[in-house]
Amino acid sequence: MKPPIPLHEAQARLLDLVQPTATETVSCEDALGRYLAAPLIAKRTQPAADLSAMDGFAVSGEGSWRVIGESRCGVPFGGSVSAGEATRISTGAHVPKGAEAIVLVEDAKLASGNQLTATEEPISGRHIRRAGSDFETGAHLLETGTRITAARLALTRMAGHSSLTVHTAPEVAILECGDELSTMPHMCNIDQIPATNGAMLSAMTLTEKVVVQTSPPIPDNLDALAATIETYSGTNLLIISGGASVGDHDLVRPALHRLGAKIDFWRVAMKPGKPLMVATRGKQIILGLPGNPVSSYVTGFLFMLPALRRLLGAKECIPNPISLPCYEDLPAGGPRRTFMRATFGEGQVTPIAQQGSGALGALAQADVLIERPEHCGVTKSGAHVPVYILPTSGVA
Numbered sequence: 001m002k003p004p005i006p007l008h009e010a011q012a013r014l015l016d017l018v019q020p021t022a023t024e025t026v027s028c029e030d031a032l033g034r035y036l037a038a039p040l041i042a043k044r045t046q047p048a049a050d051l052s053a054m055d056g057f058a059v060s061g062e063g064s065w066r067v068i069g070e071s072r073c074g075v076p077f078g079g080s081v082s083a084g085e086a087t088r089i090s091t092g093a094h095v096p097k098g099a100e101a102i103v104l105v106e107d108a109k110l111a112s113g114n115q116l117t118a119t120e121e122p123i124s125g126r127h128i129r130r131a132g133s134d135f136e137t138g139a140h141l142l143e144t145g146t147r148i149t150a151a152r153l154a155l156t157r158m159a160g161h162s163s164l165t166v167h168t169a170p171e172v173a174i175l176e177c178g179d180e181l182s183t184m185p186h187m188c189n190i191d192q193i194p195a196t197n198g199a200m201l202s203a204m205t206l207t208e209k210v211v212v213q214t215s216p217p218i219p220d221n222l223d224a225l226a227a228t229i230e231t232y233s234g235t236n237l238l239i240i241s242g243g244a245s246v247g248d249h250d251l252v253r254p255a256l257h258r259l260g261a262k263i264d265f266w267r268v269a270m271k272p273g274k275p276l277m278v279a280t281r282g283k284q285i286i287l288g289l290p291g292n293p294v295s296s297y298v299t300g301f302l303f304m305l306p307a308l309r310r311l312l313g314a315k316e317c318i319p320n321p322i323s324l325p326c327y328e329d330l331p332a333g334g335p336r337r338t339f340m341r342a343t344f345g346e347g348q349v350t351p352i353a354q355q356g357s358g359a360l361g362a363l364a365q366a367d368v369l370i371e372r373p374e375h376c377g378v379t380k381s382g383a384h385v386p387v388y389i390l391p392t393s394g395v396a
């Protein structure tokens with residue numbers, strides 16, 4: 001048996017196998033959460049003209065000023081203002097030609113209806129958003145592969161786009177196998193356990209634009225497993241949880257062999273998640289995830305979601321750790337890169353006592369994964385450690 005390969009090599013090999021899906025043009029709103037298939041180039045200049053940043057008066061020269069009109073959003077003042085003149089102005093309205101300062105409403109005094117004085121001397125250029133200060137027509141605003149977030153969706157529209165080119169939603173099948181798995185958590189007998197991984201992995205994909213298909217748990221039977229894999233052969237990505245290890249009833253490898261799939265690698269030097277398997281069958285990518293629920297989650301986070309992002313054309317597919325202090329001493333690392341479930345609070349992370357790869361209670365409590373590199377030394381409390389933030393505030 002070949003030794004497990006290092007995590008980073010395994011992730012790189014997986015991503016090398018995956019090609020982004022075809023492209024399609026969708027409304028900016030429908031592109032939310034997807035990745036640009038072309039750079040975002042500004043089709044307009046923003047602001048298109050000098051605008052006031054405050055409600056008040058646009059003035060020219062020294063005060064006092066005679067108010068000769070109004071500039072409001074959508075209805076600019078038609079003419080220009082000369083020294084000693086002003087217009088009323090709204091936040092976001094065009095600064096009239098000739099005006100160079102804004103007197104805030106709070107600082108304005110009006111006598112006989114239209115004679116303006118200021119309690120605070122206005123400063124030339126202050127409270128004026130200059131034309132093009134956000135971006136100019138032709139500016140390269142977002143790179144290919146950038147994810148459309150709420151703020152970027154607003155930017156695409158402000159830049160004059162109503163549609164965007166993105167990659168089509170890949171089809172993903174999520175399977176789970178094991179004779180002990182029950183679809184009825186409320187009525188499991190002693191020989192059974194509730195099937196959790198299919199539901200969990202499906203939930204994890206909700207952060208990406210994908211079409212997910214699931215099937216009831218597959219029994220530990222080679223014919224049944226091969227037949228189910230065949231049923232989903234048309235999907236871009238096939239995820240199989242369980243049966244990835246070396247036991248007599250771990251049938252994913254035999255089933256893939258029988259179907260002529262090419263196993264690219266099996267076993268990664270990581271904990272949890274060692275029996276992870278990556279294979280291809282024609283254009284389909286197949287990921288065999290270990291069945292222990294925490295192992296399935298961690299490999300889902302570090303392999304399944306990156307593969308989906310690559311299918312969707314993301315420029316960054318693999319999550320990046322940040323550095324945070326750890327509240328406790330951490331033991332030296334072993335031969336496998338280890339991902340410890342931990343909580344986050346008061347600016348530091350604290351490992352959870354129960355680190356078993358079946359311990360869903362601890363996983364459900366975890367805010368972060370602490371990364372312990374292979375053979376690292378002891379880490380003293382207070383030292384910074386690499387940490388992956390888990391999405392705990394929304395779905396998945």
Ligand SMILES: Nc1nc2c(c(=O)[nH]1)N[C@H]1C(S)=C(S)[C@@H](COP(=O)(O)OP(=O)(O)OC[C@H]3O[C@@H](n4cnc5c(N)ncnc54)[C@H](O)[C@@H]3O)O[C@H]1N2
Binds near residue numbers: 243245
């Ligand atoms: N002799 C060895 N035994 C094992 C090794 C090894 O290297 N040599 N590796 C261990 C590691 S590490 C892991 S991880 C597990 C993974 O094994 P499998 O992928 O074959 O998983 P199963 O045996 O099918 O299940 C393991 C465990 O998880 C439960 N399970 C499975 N699927 C689900 C599901 N969908 N929902 C909820 N729970 C599930 C299953 O009942 C088992 O308890 O292998 C070690 N063994």
Ligand code: MOO
Binds near residue numbers: 271272274275295357
């Ligand atoms: O790799 Mo297993 O996931 O350690 O329990």
